Amino acid sequence: MARRGPNNGGEKRDRILRAAVKIFSRKGFFNSKVSEIARAAEVADGTIYLYFRNKDDLLISLFEEKMGEVVADVRRRIAVGGNALEKLRIFIESHMDLLERESGLVEVLQVELRQSTKFLKDYTPVKFFEYLEIISDILEEGKREGVLRPDLNTSIARRAIFGALDELSLTYILSRKPKYHPSVTAAELCRLLLEGLCVPGASAGKG
Amino acid sequence: MARRGPNNGGEKRDRILRAAVKIFSRKGFFNSKVSEIARAAEVADGTIYLYFRNKDDLLISLFEEKMGEVVADVRRRIAVGGNALEKLRIFIESHMDLLERESGLVEVLQVELRQSTKFLKDYTPVKFFEYLEIISDILEEGKREGVLRPDLNTSIARRAIFGALDELSLTYILSRKPKYHPSVTAAELCRLLLEGLCVPGASAGKG
DNA sequence: TCTGAGTGAATGGAGATTCATTCACAAGGG
DNA sequence: CCCTTGTGAATGAATCTCCATTCACTCAGA
Incomplete structure (x- = not known):
């Protein structure tokens, strides 16, 4: 406490x-x-x-409280989305949007959270898990609505989605003169996730 | 030096x-x-x-030399792949496979490389960029072969792919009793990347 | 006897944490 | 209303621990 x-x-x-x-x-x-x-x-x-x-406690408090605000904000934004696809898009846009508004915060969460999760004994990043959970919820909803593949593995997919988002953020943070605006990246990632890499109708279903 | x-x-x-x-x-x-x-x-x-x-130099040498071995190994494996889709699959499998063979190495690369890239002045992770470059090459090849969407943004996609892979590895590393075997995760990720999240023919092309 | 790889105790500096002290304000008494 | 005293937030210099790095020394092989 x-x-x-x-x-x-x-x-x-x-x-x-x-x-x-x-x-x-x-x-x-x-x-x-x-x-x-x-x-x-x-x-x-x-x-x-x-x-x-102590210094550790300062970092952890920072994680939980700031991440808590982020989670609350994303939830608020998503609430207005119609279906799961739209919610997923909002989620991704929110994340990339945070980069511009609070890049310092995202940098700390990105770079230090990973360390801390591994090396600070008895620290569970509660709020971070909530953030991941939001993705799962969207995916499950998408399945129920019939817009997402019913055989999708939710727990793997949510990590993959978060990872992609996280890495793209990092790239943005680390490059002094970013190649793309976060919103462009967000749009591209959405498309990649929804449609995949393949040309329509190629490798997948048919064969 | x-x-x-x-x-x-x-x-x-x-x-x-x-x-x-x-x-x-x-x-x-x-x-x-x-x-x-x-x-x-x-x-x-x-x-x-x-x-x-000094201690920093030890870490950096470790990054470059070990990452160099990883890059060389992946290149060797990919060489035998037929088309781009197969190469991508091999790449992903190799990465997840490394987790089992050298989990310690992956942990260091995962958790410390991120830190170091940001905070060690004048260190450029040359070998890491080569690793990313392999993904780009595969994607470009796929476009030429006509199996991947020609309008795919290669530099965004490669980061997204690496990020997904990286996060899934991290999850595996951090969980004491992993939910899935790396090979299962690899297969699932491949499918996710190639086909996307949507049900075949849904949101995407037609609409 | 000479060379230099290898050693590990000693050093020096850094920085997290502590704590004696200060200070602003509030309450009570004259 | 003014003065005395109590309280606890705030301070920052001093302390105390830790650890990267050094270097005087050893010794095996040439």
Whole structure:
């Protein structure tokens, strides 16, 4: 439990979280100094320890809280989608859209979450699983509606979809002068997922 | 340039690299101590510095050399494939196959390469780009053969494919009791990529 | 006797965390 | 209304631990 902060409402706690996103995204967790984050948040080093147990706890709190906001946002957007295909498109667009609005946040989630999931003992990325779950739900709905292949393996497909999205985001983040706008990438990925790589009617069904 | 080693042939250097893979995969780069790697390689701490400039150089050398072997191996396998579709399948199977044979290596490449690409100044993952390039080549070939959609965006598709593969590998690595055998995952991914998510003839072409 | 690969104890620096102290404000008493 | 005192948020210099890297030394082989 990240200790509930002192102070009014916790705007200071929030300043620290935002500063952490900025510094972690710029230099990575291990290369970031607590004192740098403190400076960026305009807070004393010790203050950080009033709101977070330690550096790890700061990272984890950041993951869960920010990812929580992302999940809530995506859910809200998807709700207005008509059928599963449209929802899937919205999901993908939302993800790529987040890149532009909060690239720092996406960088941290992308690069550090992977590390942390593996090496921080007893940390389960709850909110991240929720994010994946949203994809499953869409796929299942698509099957029920009859627009998606009924024999689709949902748990493999959702990982594949997330992986594709994740890698495309990373490419965007890492290239100084991106080749494509995120929305272009989103559209292309949608098409790839729905139609596949093959020319219509080729390899697949017939033979 | 990782100093060319002393000693005969460099079997000691190789011991160090293998030990590094083991330790890095188990604890991550930043949580691994040079002395641990030395112990695992049955070598003195200082010996590591006869073969590598520093800890970073050890990681980078590991990336380039091991990734180089992977690239060479995949190229060899693909060479026997008939058309592009078959080559793509072989590529995917090779990747998933590597998971079983050298899971430690894949773990390091997966989890640390991403970090390093972003935070190690002046390191370009040459061999990794070659790996991606193999996918592009297959896709281009497929277009020429007329089995893949001619309007496919190769550079986006290759990233999407790699991302899907990468995420599925990660899932396999992180779960103690994997749900599927890598070969099952490979088959499912192939189908997903080639045919897409939709029921045959649905949303896509006709509409 | 000379060379240089190999060793591992000692060093130096970095940086996470602590804690004695300050300070702003609130409550109570005169 | 002003002063005294209590409370706890905030501070940041000092501490304490850890570990990459160094280098004086050993010793096997030529």
